[in-house]
Amino acid sequence: KNEVEQSPQNLTAQEGEFITINCSYSVGISALHWLQQHPGGGIVSLFMLSSGKKKHGRLIATINIQEKHSSLHITASHPRDSAVYICAVMGSNYKLTFGKGTLLTVNP
Amino acid sequence: DSGVTQTPKHLITATGQRVTLRCSPRSGDLSVYWYQQSLDQGLQFLIQYYNGEERAKGNILERFSAQQFPDLHSELNLSSLELGDSALYFCASSVGWGDNNEQFFGPGTRLTVL
Numbered sequence: 536k537n538e539v540e541q542s543p544q545n546l547t548a549q550e551g552e553f554i555t556i557n558c559s560y561s562v563g564i565s566a567l568h569w570l571q572q573h574p575g576g577g578i579v580s581l582f583m584l585s586s587g588k589k590k591h592g593r594l595i596a597t598i599n600i601q602e603k604h605s606s607l608h609i610t611a612s613h614p615r616d617s618a619v620y621i622c623a624v625m626g627s628n629y630k631l632t633f634g635k636g637t638l639l640t641v642n643p
Numbered sequence: 644d645s646g647v648t649q650t651p652k653h654l655i656t657a658t659g660q661r662v663t664l665r666c667s668p669r670s671g672d673l674s675v676y677w678y679q680q681s682l683d684q685g686l687q688f689l690i691q692y693y694n695g696e697e698r699a700k701g702n703i704l705e706r707f708s709a710q711q712f713p714d715l716h717s718e719l720n721l722s723s724l725e726l727g728d729s730a731l732y733f734c735a736s737s738v739g740w741g742d743n744n745e746q747f748f749g750p751g752t753r754l755t756v757l
Binding site: 565566568570576577578579580583585621623628629630631632633634635636 | 645676678680685686687688691698699701731733735740741743744745746747748750751753
């Protein structure tokens with residue numbers, strides 16, 4: 536079992552839909568990162584959080600430390616949101632462990 | 644543009660060869676991280692340097708080595724290359740080290756070993 540599990544693996548949505556991607560982890564962590572990777576490979580850091588909730592534009596990330604779970608929400612999804620979304624956790628050793636990613640496709 | 648630069652963008656080489664990947668962090672960032680992304684393993688942490696010193700080590704093979712120079716740029720050396728080393732290699736940088744540091748990723752170097 537991976538230390539970081541993401542669901543779903545693949546997600547197809549229609550433009551305008553509300554999207555949720557989930558991340559569960561099995562180890563104690565000091566921080567959790569959400570990353571976005573577009574076709575072509577570039578990786579962008581979306582959020583880094585250790586508690587509560589963060590919002591940036593149409594993106595919202597939440598984390599529940601007790602339940603070892605985080606969610607990434609996208610409101611009013613757009614085709615340009617199509618990408619792979621990766622959850623990564625930082626353990627006490629300050630090393631990032633990554634989930635396998637969620638491939639999101641938003642159709643116009 | 645994250646401000647992190649990596650060269651080269653693409654590298655094609657043969658098994659048994661040695662290559663060097665280069666990373667320049669964002670201005671002011673003291674930490675550099677190296678990651679490998681392969682189709683079967685996904686993203687994996689290799690190694691981290693902070694201000695020239697190794698801070699954390701991940702799943703880095705003995706055939707691989709890295710260093711961070713006084714000007715803070717870093718190089719990842721891969722030797723005795725095998726087909727399975729074909730992957731995207733990312734460098735990231737952050738201001739400090741530890742759990743409160745956002746990492747900024749470079750565009751990656753795509754290595755193909757034939």
